Amino acid sequence: MIIILSPEATENDLQELIGNLKERGYGVHVSKGVEKTIVGAIGAPDEDKAVIAEQIESFRYVERVVPILKPYKLVGREFHPDKTVINAGGVEIGGSKVVVMAGPCCVESEQQTLETAAAVKSAGATILRGGAFKPSTSPYSFQGLGEDGLKILAKAREATGLPFITEVMDARDVELIARYSDILQIGTRNMANFPLLREVGETRKPVMLKRGMSSTIEEWLQAAEYIAGRGNYSIMLCERGIRTFETFTRNTFDISAIPAVGMLSHLPIVADPSHGTGKWQLVSAVSRAAIAAGADALIVEVHPHPEKALKDGAQSLRPDKFQQLMNEVGSVAAAVGRSV
Amino acid sequence: MIIILSPEATENDLQELIGNLKERGYGVHVSKGVEKTIVGAIGAPDEDKAVIAEQIESFRYVERVVPILKPYKLVGREFHPDKTVINAGGVEIGGSKVVVMAGPCCVESEQQTLETAAAVKSAGATILRGGAFKPSTSPYSFQGLGEDGLKILAKAREATGLPFITEVMDARDVELIARYSDILQIGTRNMANFPLLREVGETRKPVMLKRGMSSTIEEWLQAAEYIAGRGNYSIMLCERGIRTFETFTRNTFDISAIPAVGMLSHLPIVADPSHGTGKWQLVSAVSRAAIAAGADALIVEVHPHPEKALKDGAQSLRPDKFQQLMNEVGSVAAAVGRSV
């Protein structure tokens, strides 16, 4: 931790600060410049650094505190240079093959789900996606079929051989959903729902952690650290767009987050171009871009009849458009030395 | 709902759309301009408007859908013009008196809590705040004392007569916390935690709903609608700053949200200048501003020793600075025809 003193700090203030830091077990280095004095505090590794930084910042003669260490050790790349590969129902994520997860936003009926599962499988997807418990901004919107939806997804898995991913919104549902599902999805609104993170951390199911719509990359990695801290290391991160001032798209897909996560963490990275754009017309282009930038997987909303979808109709692809996306993505994957 | 067609839409497309809308029970009006055709769809009030809008937007010849009705009826002002006044442990929020809630970010110990409670009471606060269950971005930070914290808050209430507000983060804790607390706080990270909203909606305790750090005012009102939809109308909204590109402050306090909520909703509005700024030096100025803009209450972090606080030290006021804030706020409240 580096501490920058205010110009009005006196010699007494400096001595008080040094005493305080030494009491906490820090080694202290002082550098006096022409205009500013800076104090480096090193060591004391077992205490809570964020808290201490805030305490020091409350000193009246302290201008600013700059932390030095990254606040995520388990999911960070510094101490775990090798990329993690996750096995989800027999499909590997994070290896050389690019994985495509596809399916409807919501499970609406058995027929719709089976029809979509067959279509995405035939186009080349290897994991089925579908929501049974749905978050919805409006209390008056469709909230999902619940356990009946899970049963339909399990049927679709039986029929097609595709493992499936589905969202868990409530810590109380983790056990139930983990019984059915191959991957647990944490949605963007729950990235900082810490009780839920701890609960999925207690399972040994793979987890896909979506980035909070206003979370920095660092906060996202700290959320993954919550899960890893409970012993579950099978975590993939999913970039799904962040909230900005632009309104033409539903979110702004942060393409740089893909190589940035690759720099900072050993976890696989998934791209969600459907929520990332909110417009079916842009989904293929952003899918190609994500693979070109190094994403390990895609998760794409596909619906046989978007005009009747109970949610996200405007961003869902029809099966024929999805087939075209798969072809395009295959070419781009080959160009970056991978396959689909 | 108003539907704007793409320039390439044909007469057949238009007829198909009209048929589709009539089947759903809408009355339809068509206006053909020189360059664009627009279709108004009126009625069909019992269905889910947001879903239908998304479905219609997925039509290939539709450029844009514009919704007309506000998606929050219970908490909106259109059908409930009178301001709501909430009684929380004997203190009225939303009436002519401005209410100040104050106390430490976290309950750390009995002594710290009792000392702070006595100090804020003597300065004029009428509700005590304090966290027992704490959300924390880092898994390595202090997470609160849990039920022991609630017991300490209850003791402080007994000692001072101040009712208290505390945060609930987990739907499984609602019953426990509601047994102790006078007001249930939903934090910014949980504004869109719908299972939690439903659970507090089932209680009859007053709820303070903080704005999500990247939520629009409209989404915030829809979150309140979740609570009201379960029969709990004792909701106050709390502006605590939104996330923007500015880094000098921890968040950007959206002062316009205060009169905006007053225009759109009948619920009382609370301002949190501590999280809204993240810097103790700015708390008084933003408190004065919030009251001048029409806030019904403030919630302020106070700690007897910010340099030892387990959380939020940098934004906590010492008791003497809080006393000064109360004096300043009192003058401003009087200037806008209210009292503290």
Add this chain to the structure above:
Amino acid sequence: MIIILSPEATENDLQELIGNLKERGYGVHVSKGVEKTIVGAIGAPDEDKAVIAEQIESFRYVERVVPILKPYKLVGREFHPDKTVINAGGVEIGGSKVVVMAGPCCVESEQQTLETAAAVKSAGATILRGGAFKPSTSPYSFQGLGEDGLKILAKAREATGLPFITEVMDARDVELIARYSDILQIGTRNMANFPLLREVGETRKPVMLKRGMSSTIEEWLQAAEYIAGRGNYSIMLCERGIRTFETFTRNTFDISAIPAVGMLSHLPIVADPSHGTGKWQLVSAVSRAAIAAGADALIVEVHPHPEKALKDGAQSLRPDKFQQLMNEVGSVAAAVGRSV
């Protein structure tokens, strides 16, 4: 400047860095922690710090560079603790009296301008505002009357005794506008138009520098530094709202910027609640808030007939509403020890 090395930096890298820094004239302090090495570089005050920081950051074994000194010396408070008071056409800005500037967005005609000037004067405004050269997002919108507009403003000044402020968008117009106007306004789109900043810096006219709609407070102060660097110290800063994800308001008025500028700079601060909200219904509340937070002045759009205004009709107040605003603002100013 503090330099944090990557974990993979070797002893050789460190020695190379030290050599490089010493060659540039820096004093160097090294602190080796358990996991990271940090290097403090002190001195060498005459070179360009921002450039050197970027160069050092490009070293492959450097993780991050943290600058220490604030990049604005002339407008910063550290070396000029006393608040600046500006005299603009006989009106003092930055003193104990709160100043209100008011008038139409655009000068549309002599009659409209004279009528508005008389109205705002009678309500208590002491400076007239009005645009003769107008920036407009659409090339098809009204672009202002140009020099004819300046002549009308000068007539209004003669008629009412109110000095006036008007915007300059083009470095080539500075001399012309400075001949007529009492204050030169730099608009939000031109905050980082450096040739224009230099040009107004060459005049000795008071300048009101609006914050760029996506500028941090630090960048804004650096823009002011451009003007001061040319010898013109009569600068006032104007907070007019920043761009965020919220769409209910046109911009998000950053109320914290008012006390923050007071902490960081000695320049007077003006609030523009008209652009800050974009909605006439919110203008009074945000005006009161700005004064309560410590603003030295307001700039408010007033139009006798908003429904016929050539620009900004939706955010302009009618004279009767403006009178009411003046009354409210007067009470709040008194509550914070000032007058209007």
Add this chain to the structure above:
Amino acid sequence: MIIILSPEATENDLQELIGNLKERGYGVHVSKGVEKTIVGAIGAPDEDKAVIAEQIESFRYVERVVPILKPYKLVGREFHPDKTVINAGGVEIGGSKVVVMAGPCCVESEQQTLETAAAVKSAGATILRGGAFKPSTSPYSFQGLGEDGLKILAKAREATGLPFITEVMDARDVELIARYSDILQIGTRNMANFPLLREVGETRKPVMLKRGMSSTIEEWLQAAEYIAGRGNYSIMLCERGIRTFETFTRNTFDISAIPAVGMLSHLPIVADPSHGTGKWQLVSAVSRAAIAAGADALIVEVHPHPEKALKDGAQSLRPDKFQQLMNEVGSVAAAVGRSV
């Protein structure tokens, strides 16, 4: 234009509005729903729609006005479906070949420029970039060599055969720079510098218009409309990242803007991954992504010695890394049916 009335609007209000609209030459359609009345106003195509919308919005009984037509006709795709191909010094931009522009942020010396020009040419770039007039947030930073820089760029063109692009910041410099340069660049800070846009619109030089760092796609297209409105149709748009809350990258590169511009406009689209990320480690990944998403060109900062660069060292590639980028981009271009 569609007008949504407030619930409290009376029949008289409605009649007044209809009268007002008819007077302006509009055809009017009224739709009365159960809870809201909406009014469609069609026609009157020659007036200023944005202004009228604002005037109507200022009516006290109007809740909201929704514009229908896109505010950019010349650069929009609706009336010009064919993609524009620009010829800049013999290089075609917007055709099937992907163009790479590369070079230093600033022209610092003849040697540095010639060395870089030779290196980027040998790696396959076909246009040289380099700044002679530089915008700089700090007044104390390097501001460019001015006309001497242009002369050096011209020498580099002579030596390598590469046409060059350079930035123009000041309307007074347009003529000078147009005499030397093959493409005029408008930087992000000047996207809404309307006098400058008009001035480059008067030339017949190709213009590259960077997106404002907080501009929506629609505002960006309107800025291009300013240039086209003066008769210069050789405009390319450059996505260079927008400002968001994320701080790990310098800007957030909006990958969706690339296909979005393709939907909305016929102009070629260029990607700037150097400013879009601010980190040399991310430049290749974002370059590949941009080409995969459909970009027509890249503009990349290359410096032989980033650790000595006078600007943007942290985001500049060394020639060997740039060569690697070219190889990677070539593969991705082939995968989407283009070549480099």
